[in-house]
Amino acid sequence: SLTLEYGAHRIGKRTDQMMETWRNYGLGQFIHWGVYALTGGHWDGEYYSGAAEWIRSWDKMPKDAYDQLYKSFDPKNYEPKAWAKQAKEMGAKYMIITTKHHDGFSLWPSKYTDYDVTNSPYGNDIIGPLVEAYDAEGIDVYLYFSVMDWSQPGYRVSLETEEDRTAYEDFKAFTRNQLIELLELYPSAKGLWFDGTWDEAWKEQAVFADELEKEMRAMIPGLIIGSRFRPDDYGNRHFDSNGDLMGDYEQGWERKLPNTYEDTKGNDWDAVMTVPENQWGYHSDWRGHVKSSYELIEMLVKSVSLDGNFVLNFGPDGQGNIRSEEAKLAKEIGDWMKVNQKAIYSCGYLNWQKQDWGYYTQSREDGKIYMVVFNQPLDGKLRVKTADKVILDKVYPLENPGMILTPELIQKNEYFIPVIMDQKWTSPYVIVVESSSTDEDKNGGFQKAK
Numbered sequence: 001s002l003t004l005e006y007g008a009h010r011i012g013k014r015t016d017q018m019m020e021t022w023r024n025y026g027l028g029q030f031i032h033w034g035v036y037a038l039t040g041g042h043w044d045g046e047y048y049s050g051a052a053e054w055i056r057s058w059d060k061m062p063k064d065a066y067d068q069l070y071k072s073f074d075p076k077n078y079e080p081k082a083w084a085k086q087a088k089e090m091g092a093k094y095m096i097i098t099t100k101h102h103d104g105f106s107l108w109p110s111k112y113t114d115y116d117v118t119n120s121p122y123g124n125d126i127i128g129p130l131v132e133a134y135d136a137e138g139i140d141v142y143l144y145f146s147v148m149d150w151s152q153p154g155y156r157v158s159l160e161t162e163e164d165r166t167a168y169e170d171f172k173a174f175t176r177n178q179l180i181e182l183l184e185l186y187p188s189a190k191g192l193w194f195d196g197t198w199d200e201a202w203k204e205q206a207v208f209a210d211e212l213e214k215e216m217r218a219m220i221p222g223l224i225i226g227s228r229f230r231p232d233d234y235g236n237r238h239f240d241s242n243g244d245l246m247g248d249y250e251q252g253w254e255r256k257l258p259n260t261y262e263d264t265k266g267n268d269w270d271a272v273m274t275v276p277e278n279q280w281g282y283h284s285d286w287r288g289h290v291k292s293s294y295e296l297i298e299m300l301v302k303s304v305s306l307d308g309n310f311v312l313n314f315g316p317d318g319q320g321n322i323r324s325e326e327a328k329l330a331k332e333i334g335d336w337m338k339v340n341q342k343a344i345y346s347c348g349y350l351n352w353q354k355q356d357w358g359y360y361t362q363s364r365e366d367g368k369i370y371m372v373v374f375n376q377p378l379d380g381k382l383r384v385k386t387a388d389k390v391i392l393d394k395v396y397p398l399e400n401p402g403m404i405l406t407p408e409l410i411q412k413n414e415y416f417i418p419v420i421m422d423q424k425w426t427s428p429y430v431i432v433v434e435s436s437s438t439d440e441d442k443n444g445g446f447q448k449a450k
């Protein structure tokens with residue numbers, strides 16, 4: 001392997017308490033909010049078919065017109081407490097907020113740019129009250145920060161000339177200043193979610209990024225930073241030139257999920273997901289496929305079954321309203337979580353053979369196994385092929401622990417579990433499996449369920 005000075009500084013998962021907490025979240029909320037929301041994905045009566053938060057890059061959007069939008073940013077309906085309550089009801093354990101997206105508009109009072117909320121009609125800090133509201137609901141806050149910043153004179157896609165390099169040094173100092181400022185202003189933040197780090201210019205900044213990451217980690221012990229921040233000695237991100245994961249978890253799953261445990265390489269990871277195919281910021285006219293709560297619940301369960309977190313995106317409109325489609329999804333997902341959350345929180349991957357009826361999760365606290373059923377077989381029998389030396393001690397619906405189900409042995413380590421057919425399941429349901437290993441538990445087999 002290559003000798004890397006700026007590659008992965010740790011092999012394998014972090015095992016400290018803050019990372020354990022992160023690993024056990026299951027469900028998160030992403031919030032994309034900024035001046036792009038004022039356009040709603042349209043300009044001058046024309047429909048923008050790209051991602052709404054990218055509308056500044058649309059050839060039909062005059063750049064100076066976009067850059068004046070902040071003079072209209074005055075969200076009368078911004079209610080951070082209501083947003084936090086809604087997220088609590090949905091069952092989100094953490095929230096990631098765009099402090100600054102690619103356009104550079106800073107949603108907090110920044111000493112380092114005039115392109116921020118203090119120079120908008122709204123005038124006040126957006127981030128602070130949001131952090132307080134989510135902290136009050138017991139939802140951990142993470143700060144999204146785009147390194148790419150179209151508003152900054154020193155920003156460069158690549159460094160071709162000496163002038164580029166000189167300008168980029170200013171940009172690097174600006175970037176560091178804003179990040180230090182954010183961590184000083186919002187010390188209850190548990191981590192940073194970096195974006196906009198794919199430019200060639202940034203990929204040459206292995207030394208700067210490593211020193212900055214160390215500085216940020218020193219400011220908030222346990223701070224959680226994913227794989228999308230640092231480039232290594234050769235400009236590789238996410239995985240260094242030896243194939244080792246950079247940062248504390250893999251951040252590559254944007255609008256997609258791993259399909260197998262092998263796809264995750266055994267790392268921690270999050271998947272961030274839009275409700276339409278590709279809209280993070282507010283677009284008033286969602287076209288194409290809009291995901292249902294059923295689809296999103298399956299993505300959540302699949303993520304947890306593969307040891308990841310699922311982060312669902314919300315894009316409030318220019319007045320600070322959560323749109324009705326998202327409010328409905330938050331309610332529907334929350335209703336499902338209220339009944340089935342034990343199969344999500346503090347759960348992860350179980351190495352039993354994947355079956356067609358759905359997904360297994362296993363509690364990291366008491367070893368209980370959850371079968372989350374999406375595709376109930378017509379004969380009402382769920383095939384279960386356990387790992388070796390496993391005994392099924394007790395099986396029952398999570399919603400009805402008194403209804404003991406008797407597995408039918410098919411062959412060694414393989415059973416049919418008869419789910420009650422007259423029980424009309426109308427949404428994904430959970431069967432609990434309490435199990436033990438045939439050896440005494442000295443070999444670290446499944447912990448005996450308490």
Ligand SMILES: C[C@@H]1N[C@@H](c2nc3ccccc3[nH]2)[C@H](O)[C@@H]1O
Pocket residue numbers: 032051053054195254272280
């Ligand atoms: C989390 C998501 N990442 C940003 C983004 N910009 C991209 C440019 C090219 C390819 C993928 C991108 N994702 C999106 O605007 C959103 O913030």
